[in-house]
Amino acid sequence: MIKLNEENMIVTIDEKPLLAKDYKILENEFKEEKSLAIVMQGPIKYEHNFTVETLKIYKQNFKNCPIIVSTWDYEKEETLNEIENLGCIVIRNKLPEIKSNNNTNYQIKSTKTGLQKAKELGFEYVIKTRTDQRMYESHIPEYMFNLLKTFPLKEEIKNQKQRLVSLSLNTFKYRLYDISDMFLFGHIDDVINFWSMEYDDGKPFPEFETVREYCKLQPCEIGFTIKYLNKLGENLDFTLRNSWEMYAKYFIVVDSTTVGLLWPKYTDRIFRWRNFSGQLDLHEELTFKEWFNMYSDLDNIIPNEDILERTYYGGKSTIVKYTKLQVIKRKVIKFLIELIPNKKIRNKLKKKHNLHNKN
Secondary structure, eight states: OOHHHOOOOOEEOOOSSGGGOOOOOOOOOOOOHHHHHHHEEOOOOEEEEEEEEHHHHHHHHHOOOOEEEEETTTTTTHHHHHHHHTOOOOEEEEOOOOOOOOGHHHHHHHHHHHHHHHHHHHHHHSEEETTTTOOOOSSSHHHHHHHHSOOOOOOOSSSSSSSSSEEEEEOTTTSSSSSOOOOOOEEEEHHHTTOOOOOOOOOOOOOOOOOHHHHTTHHHHHHHHHHHHHTTTOOOOOHHHHHHHHHHHHHEEEEEGGGEEEEEESOOOTTTTTTTTSSTTOOOBBOOOHHHHHHHGGGGOOOOGGGGGSSSSSTOOHHHHHHHEEEHHHHHHHHHHHHHHHHHHHHHHHHTTTSSOOO
């Protein structure tokens, strides 16, 4: 059966249990268990008791792995106590003094304190993830360790112990040095080194025109990745070729579906950046398939470097940069659209005005 939406696009359905009591899987037993901790960072997601239910699922899927929840001291104390009663470690952080662009300082602080706790407890490997995301698949630790075994670093690399594994969600092929900051797995020292950047100064984000200019300004995860690569001694030239070389040299990118990732924010789409119709060409995700092609035979790939000179806004390269007046107009339009009760009409209007996906 093929189900179509109003735009004649095929719609597929992916069902996942909301509550931990309905989550049932068959698991394998493993002879050897690695030294692995899970760090979940960010504010508690209270809707549907999402964070707590996620932790209950993780207590099934990540057996014998301690779970550290690095969140904020303003969260509901009864919820934090409930999390601790599940056997998790809770870190109650104070908010950073400077809020910063896109709340990056919040992310940096909660991640750093969570990772440091894992290090203090003596764990050798860590998965860094978020409190508003959930992984449904089983045997994720074994998958991660087997990736490291299958794709070792080259022997000449001495300043990183093993590869870092990231997910395809928000790792974009045509944005430079853009390893997603949502999920990161690796040796604890490597992950701490990745996240050992300075806090943002909170100044307004500068204006830009092209994709390359945007990347050179080092926003969010692009800045995290660039600062990390600089610490490794890399001299970056801000080309697609060089960016892809860095992915192939230091990282592994796997499809977010292989860990069953759910992120109920902004949209209910699992493949929010899928680009079969070309409307979000600059936000094509770097999948495992694409990473593996780069790793295996990058010399056979001819990057279209002209893409970096396109005007950039929200992943759509065909739109010119908006003036301040146009930005205000778009915000008003978005506000009015959100007042419409019919979801299909809202989505249709968002797409018409290029408001459907948030950058």
